Amino acid sequence: MSRFLIRKAFLSIVLFLSTLAAVTAQHDEHHDHGATGEKKKFNVGDMIMHHIKDDHGWEFAHGLTLPLPVILYTQDKGLDVFSSSHFAHEANYNGYVKEHNKIYRAGANGEADKTIKVYDFSITKNVASLLLSAALLLLVFFSVRKGYEKNRGKAPKGLQSFLEPVILFVRDEIAKPNIGPKYAKYLPFLLTLFFFILFNNLLGLLPGGANLTGNIAITMTLAVITFLIVNLSGNKHYWAHLFKPTGVPVALLPIMIPVEIVGVFMKPFSLMVRLFANITAGHIIILSLLGLIFIANDLGGSGMGWGVSPLIIVFSLFMNLIELLVAFLQAFIFTLLTSMYIGSAIEDSHEADHGH
């Protein structure tokens, strides 16, 4: 039953997206043909940046864009909501100008007025992907839960048996050994964290997928939550260790205390940068490899472009497989380090202190 529901939901989402996309595609093509006549030279940097950065509107392929709602707030004008497809037709819409993917208020001369602060709460490509992944996570884990209710006292089945080892892995290999006996309190967060990163890493690898876990805002939020949990659950040993390290000569304290305090902020900062850099780098590598085909095409004609393609395909296939590994690895590392930080904040004795 649940599988049927999932399939139905998935199908309806795909159908909905594809009809929307098709409608916009027709729109865009109509628009493009009149505007640009000459052949543009391929710029690999722009192409890559365009792919790894956020965007208003979700471009699946060239000219195939799903318009998304733009939600803007300015102090004087208040809330404004309109479709992102308006910017495809005209540069200046409803008193707003889009410049380098950023929306500004239009000044008197139609140029962007950068003095007025525009708060952009748009459902961008990344936000849409975020919502999609959240829906997917809910769908998947509600189905898993249903499996546990249905197969009570029986062997796990289907999606439940597929994800059970992963859940057990997070519990037994990440949470238990690093946090200790009080792991149960933090397990829901660690599971959410792990599967959120994993699902979004994998969604990001799909063609047309958003680079969500390679976005600094996403990794920053995760890192800040980790920071808050670690420091809010820190016991007196943790704080004592921070401000009165044992076994350190008094003369060294002026150096050690700032170092320890920097460490407190460094840990989540490294989490943020690690995930962001790993995922973004992976995307950049694959895009650069694919970009090589078009560079060859520009340099030596279409024959050259076709000629290098097989090699590039092999390389990018290889990179995609590596990225698949990285998707799991980064979800694992983020969760592992988070549980280690939590573990070090709540441990009772200083036995395991040699890790510094």
Added chain:
Amino acid sequence: MDLLIPDIGLLFWMVVVFGLLYFILSKFAWAPITESLKEREDDIQKALDMAEKTRIEMAKLQADNQKLLAEARAERDAILRGAKETADRVIADSRDKATEEGNRIILKAREELQTERQAMVAEVKREVITLSLDIAEKILKKELSDKKSQEELVKSLVAEARLN
């Protein structure tokens, strides 16, 4: 939308979505899932413990059975031995009694035979005496009648005796 500067919009949505995701998943997915997992692990542990307990009990039971069997065997042997002894004794007793009885019968028969023979000898003796007396009577009768005939009689008697 720069690469290294977080967008306020995305931050906002991320906080909202991740927060909701965390609360919904914790309450409706992780709690029941981890509980079910725990329950199942406990069940498995209980089943294993039970199996171990049962195994030990079985071993004990088997040992008890073995002991019981050995006891039964010993008892059977004792009973058999007792029965054999009794039978042997009965046979021996019967044999003794039979021998004794036989001897007694034989003795009695011998005694009766003896008595009978003595009676027979006494009878024969009486017959002989009667016969002798008869002869003597007859001789005496003849002697009394005639001298000549007396002689003749003696003569005939002697002849007769000689013939006998």
